[in-house]
Amino acid sequence: MKTFFKTLFAYNHRVNQQLCEVLMAHPDQSSEKALKLYNHILNGHQIWNNRIADRGPVSGIWDIHTLQDCKDLDRSNYVHTLSIIDQLDMNENIHHAKIKGKPFNKKVSEILFHIVNHSTYHRAQIATEFRQNGLEPLMTDFIFMENE
Numbered sequence: 203m204k205t206f207f208k209t210l211f212a213y214n215h216r217v218n219q220q221l222c223e224v225l226m227a228h229p230d231q232s233s234e235k236a237l238k239l240y241n242h243i244l245n246g247h248q249i250w251n252n253r254i255a256d257r258g259p260v261s262g263i264w265d266i267h268t269l270q271d272c273k274d275l276d277r278s279n280y281v282h283t284l285s286i287i288d289q290l291d292m293n294e295n296i297h298h299a300k301i302k303g304k305p306f307n308k309k310v311s312e313i314l315f316h317i318v319n320h321s322t323y324h325r326a327q328i329a330t331e332f333r334q335n336g337l338e339p340l341m342t343d344f345i346f347m348e349n350e
Contacts (some may be wrong), residue, residue: 203311207287210318215280217342218243218321219273221328226269228337236331239324247279249290250317251297254286254310279330283317286310 221240225232245261252259261267267275292311308316322342329339 203292204287206336207292208284209289209316210314211280211283213347214247215345216320216347217325217340220342221325222269222276222324224272224332224337224340229230231317231332231335231337233331233335236328236335238264239328239331243273244272244275244279244322246282246320247317248275250284250293250313251279251282254290254296254313255282256298260280283314287314301341 218219218240221333223239225237227321228245242264245263247267248261249259249263251257261275290310292314294310296310297305297307322344325342329342332339340344
């Protein structure tokens with residue numbers, strides 16, 4: 203299972219970096235919504251990593267960063283996730299309070315899956331934004347990722 207999660211997060215990191223390159227190369231065609239969603243993906247990843255590692259939040263879920271800071275945050279998220287995968291049992295339960303204070307309890311593997319699923323969902327929204335602004339969406343389907 204750990205190998206599979208490492209593969210998923212290598213994919214996630216790769217497409218996030220590619221998205222950043224497109225956003226940097228085409229600032230005139232990058233919508234505010236696409237930038238907001240891209241930042242949200244990265245902030246969410248960091249927040250969930252920090253919940254697993256029992257660290258406090260660093261960014262708010264909708265905080266906006268420069269694109270260079272986004273690249274760095276994505277890299278940091280990726281490295282942190284690999285550390286989590288290496289060090290923790292995927293079936294370990296993570297306990298923390300939800301935003302409204304109710305208890306929350308999920309396995310590490312479920313949270314990691316959520317991070318990838320959440321990212322994929324919002325990258326699809328970014329693809330729609332790209333099309334509406336004259337940019338060709340990236341091919342971000344996991345199944346088409348080439349093995350490295």
